Amino acid sequence: MPTLWESQRGxxxxxxxxxxxLEAKLLCLRCPLLDACEAMVCxxxxxxxxxxxxxAGRYSTAERLYNKTYIVRCLGCGATLHPQCAQTRRNREGLxxxxxxxxxxxxxxxxxxxARKGHR
Ligand SMILES: [Zn+2]
Structure with a gap:
């Protein structure tokens, strides 16, 4: 049996x-280490x-877009998210x-x- 956090298995x-x-994400969002976990995955x-x-309450965006297993969309605007490592290609390709x-x-x-807590 996979743990809650593992991807689809067998x-x-x-x-x-x-x-x-979904259960894993809900546990993550209540965890006091959420921000540290987010920094680690970033x-x-x-x-x-x-x-x-x-x-960190989500799927990693690295490689997800390209292997098509999990297409991750922005929680703000719904756009398909390209991995953080694609940062330098953003303006050229409009990603x-x-x-x-x-x-x-x-x-x-x-x-x-x-930002929602009022400090960055
Ligand atoms: Zn967005």
Whole structure:
């Protein structure tokens, strides 16, 4: 049996994995280490190293877009998020790039947890 946080495994249905991941995400959002976990996954995403399954209450955007297993969309605007390591290609290709917390670079300054608490 996979842990709550692991990606879809073996014969597990997509629906079962999604239900398990919802439970994982809810636990993450209540965890006192959420911001530290987000900083950790962002570090790896900037290096184009994804983390399997759910981490910091979301899927890692590194590689997700390209393997088509999990298309991650911005929680602010719904745009398909390109990994943080794609930052330098943003303007040239018009990509919406992930800035952390499953938000694009346009939405993050207004909608990140820190911004909503009134301090950045
Ligand atoms: Zn956005």
């Amino acid at each position: 014969r597990e249905s997509k629906e079962a994995a999604q239900a398990r991941h 570090h790896y995403e900037k290096l184009d190293q994804g983390i399997d399954g759910v981490v 919406r790039v992930h800035a952390g917390e499953q938000l694009c670079t346009d939405c993050y300054p207004r909608m990140s947890r820190a």
